[in-house]
Amino acid sequence: MIKKVILVVLAMVLSIASSAFAQQAEKATAPKSPMQTFTDTVTGMQFVFVKGGCYDMGDTFGDGTSAEKPVHIVCVNDFYIGKFEVTQGQWMSIQGNNPSHFIRCGDKCPVEKVSWSDTRQFIRKLNERSGRTYRLPTEAEWEYAARSGGKKEKYAGTSNESELGNYAWYDKNSSSKTHPVGQLKPNGLGIYDMSGNVCEWVDDLHDDNYYKNSANTNPQGPTKGSDHVFRGGFCLNPAGDMRATIRQHYDPFYRVMSNGFRLAITPVRDMYVAQ
8 A cells, every 4th residue: 555655656746747847848949039128237228129130221312421332231130239328327337437528417318428449448347247248339230220120211210301300319409418318209119319419439440431342241340440430410410410321430539529329239048038
């Protein structure tokens, strides 16, 4: 009788263990997809997932500069990009200072008057504290995200200048100052202020002729040069400077009140969840 009870108990234990193993195996093999948003635990920065794809990069509306030509097909992999520009408060939490010209705007306003080199120092310190590998977006990633996933959009969120004031702080509506991030409408991916408020540094070196020789897949910019590219538009600039394809550049150590940045990151395993 005792032996029979022991056998029944063992059978039950084996059944439970087998079921648990099967559930774990099913969970491990279940399809996973990236989180649509995630928040950095150190700074509170919010990131939006951007599904990779191919698009016509450059002056698709025909009113840009020679540096925006020729229009060429570019493909980018999946990535995350900051939902907002890096703020003064977030900068201070890592760097311990506030270089901004518009300092009275407050902690929720974009940090500016930072050089490309300054952004590298910020990223290095943030990565050390967070254990992540944040970076500046490439120029191709930035334009793809600004144009709501590579759509034919003139500005970030719209192609109509009459609607621009709903999406961008520029000379017609900014009262000549920056504003807290995220107050206007986002573009089609839910990203704010990619046109207007402050210009944004990207990772690439600058070359006016780069588009003639650009790689088609995940271009990283030219391998030689001195200046670095920045994108977007500044709150004191006219509508033409808010175009999503406009390319501008400065010395990497130049600090000017027009320039801030947002971060990007390549998806890693813990950013994927079971469907």
